[in-house]
Amino acid sequence: AQSVAQPEDQVNVAEGNPLTVKCTYSVSGNPYLFWYVQYPNRGLQFLLKYITGDNLVKGSYGFEAEFNKSQTSFHLKKPSALVSDSALYFCAVRGGLSGNTGKLIFGQGTTLQVKP
């Protein structure tokens, strides 16, 4: 069965410092991996995805993620954090055997707190 783990409930960083939000996954077959961000009382916004190709994926708002097949990880990174990056971050893997499905399996979420 597909699953996703985000080992940290909260990550605290200072503004201007690099940030990493961790994610590991377990899938059957090739993984379709995603990162979403959620601001308070809002829906989820897509940040980036990995389906195939380069292991380093670039996304919205300066975020990037590194796919590591041997470690089954897909960590979210940003070179320089902003206070406005403070939000709830979700890692997800597509839940179906086919890539063509709207079923995502989400991690529990990691709250990112960026302090000025």
Added chain:
Amino acid sequence: KAGVTQTPRYLIKTRGQQVTLSCSPISGHRSVSWYQQTPGQGLQFLFEYFSETQRNKGNFPGRFSGRQFSNSRSEMNVSTLELGDSALYLCASSLPRGHSNTGELFFGEGSRLTVL
């Protein structure tokens, strides 16, 4: 292009009542998925509809149901409400494969249901 629209945004019901939530996908999107978000269980997949047919279903009781109309709009219904049904219900739309599908889901702002 308008995003995913969910109505109502907030509602309060009492135990035993039923509720219907509505979702209008992005124009041209034919797949609609529903998710329940709670502090304890996180984001959980409810069901997915494509071309008016349920394509995937999560592990929820039969009190949770949905449907999709010919214009791709979708509704979900929860009957005999329980306190534990209090949650943010998120709708997401996407394109099917073969239609420039980039893989990600586009989420609405959600409908926050409170059951008293």
